[in-house]
Amino acid sequence: MKITKIETLQADGGYRVCSYIKISTDEGLTGWAEFYDGFSGAMLAPLIHGFGKSAIGMDPRQYARISESLLATTRVAAGGISHQAVAAVENACLDIAAKAQGVPVHQLFGGPFRERVPVYWTHCGSYRVRHAAMYEKLGYEPVRTLDDFVRLGKEAVAQGFNAVKTNPVFFDREVPYMFNGGFRIAPGFLDRSIGDAQLQAIVDQLSALRQGIGPHAGLMLDVSFSQRPEGYMRMARRLEALNMYWLELDIRDPEALAMIRSSSRTPISSLEGIHGLQEYRPYIEKRTVDVAIIDPMWNGVWQSVRIATLADAFETHIAPHNPVGELGNLMSLHFCAAVPNVRIMELRPDEAPWTRDFVTHLPEMKDGALLVPDRPGWGADVNEDALREHPVRSA
Template sequence: KDPRSFEMLLLDLKRISIQSRGGIAYKAISGIELALLDIKAKALNISVVELFGGPTRENIRLYWSHCGTYRARNYELCNTPPLESLKDIYNLGKEVIEKGYTALKTNIIIPGKPAQTWGGGFAGPIGSTDGVIPKDILTHLDNQIGTFRDAVGEDIDINLDLNFHVKPESAKRIADVVEKYNLMWLEIDMYQPDALRELKDSINIPICSGENLLFMQEYLPYFQARSADIFMIDVPWMGFSQGKKVGDLAETFQFNVAPHNYYSHLSSFISASLCAVLPNIKIMEIDVDQVSWKDDLVTNVPEITDGYMKTPSGIGWGTDLNEDALKEHLWDK
């Protein structure tokens, strides 16, 4: 079939998998769609941004994501200093400023030898399924966010990501503790829009959510309930055309969106392309702490100046995978 007819091919793939909607199969379909869009744009000798009517902006504001999280888990792999004390978190905050970023996002981190991250939303031992944050972890979190704020001052935005780790009651306790640090948003995921709306109404920090939703139909009840203030869109998971539709739907409800982007440079080009064809972008996620060979995996790396990424303008996505470099770093598990 003609790969340039990406919409029809996408409909075919979705129809043959309709009885197993969502999950890994749908994410694989989204990956195919992203490749088809690259082919289509290259056939026309234009960027995907141009293919979808952009650009709407020349630069995209970024926030340093997993700030401290990767250092707590894999500082040796990322060739960064460990987080052994609050002083190390303070120094990391200063590094955010030195590298030109105007916003950061962190998770719940406990400095030490070794440092740890807290949360049982994705996995954990017996007793970690209740979604309740202990008092001592609240104290650690207060110290962590307070240290970041002391380091970066009032002009740098701070986001806190709770993922699926806590129930609304604990999320409210967290919000009450960190409210004084003037966060850009508190990020939390849950598959219950009414519960999320109740949390939003009970705290004084903007809520960001939605990174795990895949379809307009999944976002709609959250939009209708006004469950959050900012909504995440994950383009590699849902596909570009669906991401564009979700972003446009969010605009009709007067919501800003923010791409969920903690992957490769190729993903950053793809997510930035979405930012360049929507009017309602808040900010875009990007990981700064990474393995030393990340740049080798693509032909072009993002052009980032003072915490802003230049809108992709090259043919297709604006970068390609380096197949030879990929073969040198195969996952052996």
């Protein structure tokens, strides 16, 4: 079997563009994967086509060899979006390899370790602030006060979620606004510091969400790259009374991250922004986190399983970073089924509703968990007709 063609397809996803890679073979099998284009402002699709030229003629069932071969070509500029482009090719090859054997992807790695994967509602409330116009157009009630976070917490519980994650939202202006995670150009974003008033606002927001979800549900906060160690430590200490599931943060310094973790009783999760086994190694070895976050789209599921195995050797839980739609959910679900040390899986339940039509089969949720599918490959293909019905809008 040989790869004959690599394509990228895109469609309107509401506040973002939904992006997919399609790999065709000379034996008629097709592999699909979802990727996140434009996350950093730079486009990934041209890189996928560039690396894909080297994969033409290779056997997609040899997904590990393809992944390592393409990554080897990036050694003078390793990581980042180059790694993400290779990961997209790897993931589509995994879909083909599993389909060729008539098995789900997780069985390629000896899975499943579980039939159900617990999930949490990510960006709960915060994205309804950041993308307020879209959500209001879709008929969602706007988030304007702290009382709305109480309401959203109750909504999450009513939908069966046992855990939620949000980002800081501030109400000190005429219109509520979401914080800057430290990687989007805006006034003051390079300062990476937080004041006492903002810390108290975060505590108030999380207290409102805690009121909505109840005392026993998991409560998480994601603050990305927004602080230096001093700010993260102050934040972690202020959150101790809220019995957090975790505080999620990012910093490219394993010693600093280990110091932050040891400074507070608040559990720390991190590492979603790094790529590859070598980059993860010093963070895992120095026991910098309670939960290591791994992005199977940005690393590739095969590479992610290797990273999870390293974490398992150090008795560390992992959780997938999963910032996309239904095919991405299925890819994360197979990754979670393929390794023993999963804590919980990220899920966005309030994506634009038409995006659910972009795949032929949807993951099934029951009692706060997604059921691991047993269909070949990822368990779904992309509906190209549905993509064409929702062309990408101009900016």
